Amino acid sequence: MKPLAANIFAIKRYALHDGPNIRTTIFFKGCPLACWWCHNPEGIDFHSKVLFLAEKCVGCGECVGHCPEKALGLTSKGVFRDDDKCTSCATCVQICPALAHEATGRSMSIAEIITEIKKELPFFDQSGGGITCSGGEPLSQPESLLALLQACGKLGIHRAVDTSGFAPVETLLEVARHCELFLYDVKHMDSPTHERFTGVANDLILANLKALGDDGHAIRVRIPLIVGVNDDGKNIHATGAFIADCKGVQGIDILPYHPSAIAKYRKLGEIYKGASLTVPTKAHLAGVAEILKKYVVDVNIGG
Ligand code: SF4
Ligand code: SF4
Structure with a gap:
């Protein structure tokens, strides 16, 4: 249980x-x-959400490959997130070294x-x-x-x-x-x-x-x-x-x-x-x- x-x-x-x-x-x-x-x-x-704080992102790209929903992408302008795909799984919260992804709650x-x-x-x-x-x-x-x-x-x-x-x-x-x-x-x-x-x-x-x-x-x-x-x-x-x-x-x-x-x-x-x-x-x-x-x-x- x-x-x-x-x-x-x-x-x-x-x-x-x-x-x-x-x-x-x-x-x-x-x-x-x-x-x-x-x-x-x-x-x-x-419900918990995951916020993306673009101002903290250093552009390392670490989160992009780890997102299980392929909701993240990296361009010359930085990371972008497709909110329709994001399920707030918080994988990126664990991965990001710059704390640019932040969960509003956790179990x-x-x-x-x-x-x-x-x-x-x-x-x-x-x-x-x-x-x-x-x-x-x-x-x-x-x-x-x-x-x-x-x-x-x-x-x-x-x-x-x-x-x-x-x-x-x-x-x-x-x-x-x-x-x-x-x-x-x-x-x-x-x-x-x-x-x-x-x-x-x-x-x-x-x-x-x-x-x-x-x-x-x-x-x-x-x-x-x-x-x-x-x-x-x-x-x-x-x-x-x-x-x-x-x-x-x-x-x-x-x-x-x-x-x-x-x-x-x-x-x-x-x-x-x-x-x-x-x-x-x-x-x-x-x-x-x-x-x-x-x-x-x-x-x-x-x-
Ligand atoms: S892991 Fe963090 S710092 Fe690196 S690209 Fe993703 S959001 Fe930006
Ligand atoms: S919360 Fe999960 S689904 Fe949403 S961007 Fe981060 S890793 Fe991808």
């Missing part, structure tokens, strides 16, 4: 903003949302991921850190996520899950039995506005947050703060009041919008919807934090 695998687009070591202390963050590929400000656009598509067995995680055990032990499963949306690969969390549990590693909350409640509560902390996004209290900027309504997300608390799990709520989207007083008060009414919430992290992902969108050949969005000032962030503190004691700016 084939070992259980997860589709992963990155593993980040020494992560300091993905939960308590020093962590290793495992990014699961694929997300049912498509937020305008998403800073991991390579994590949205459930990793749970054992492979655990091998990577084990390298960081000394840092977890010293700092009290652990792993954070993020994405994309980790709950969209429930079997793989559960297997990874269970394997980490056996090793005594602290486990956090960073989620949009958009998943069947049964999946969420099953995953909750195998992790110590949720990092849970709340983006907007008005459902049509939420749908406009993320692609989905908010009713399932809000109901799941309540269900998670009612079931006795620990949660830190994360609010990505975007000027003109969710930063107005009415929405911030409504958000604070809703969170105050949820059990299990230990605190709120306000994550200021920043446009640093724009280069990733260019690389993927995708339109960055966030180009019109504005970064909040320090004073504005402090004002939002003051409002939220009326509802929840522990409010932090940043991850």
Whole structure:
């Protein structure tokens, strides 16, 4: 039987903003949302692609002969790729010495991921850190996520899950039995506005947050703060009041919008919807934090 695998687009070591202390963050590929400000656009598509970064190519021709689909050719102008023939097999990714072919995700067995995680055990032990499963949306690969969390549990590693909350409640509560902390996004209290900027309504997300608390799990709520989207007083008060009414919430992290992902969108050949969005000032962030503190004691700016 084939070992259980997860589709992963990155593993980040020494992560300091993905939960308590020093962590290793495992990014699961694929997300049912498509937020305008998403800073991991390579994590949205459930299918992996291979990008060709022509500016990195040194023209050695190595990849051309190895492509099993004969999708690559070399001319005096450099390498070209016939996208109709390319099956994203990633052979060229392995071959290219210049890293000019890049995969947006790859299948990793749970054992492979655990091998990577084990390298960081000394840092977890010293700092009290652990792993954070993020994405994309980790709950969209429930079997793989559960297997990874269970394997980490056996090793005594602290486990956090960073989620949009958009998943069947049964999946969420099953995953909750195998992790110590949720990092849970709340983006907007008005459902049509939420749908406009993320692609989905908010009713399932809000109901799941309540269900998670009612079931006795620990949660830190994360609010990505975007000027003109969710930063107005009415929405911030409504958000604070809703969170105050949820059990299990230990605190709120306000994550200021920043446009640093724009280069990733260019690389993927995708339109960055966030180009019109504005970064909040320090004073504005402090004002939002003051409002939220009326509802929840522990409010932090940043991850
Ligand atoms: S192997 Fe890499 S550097 Fe060489 S031709 Fe292919 S893309 Fe260019
Ligand atoms: S991903 Fe596979 S099929 Fe596509 S160009 Fe590279 S080697 Fe060829």
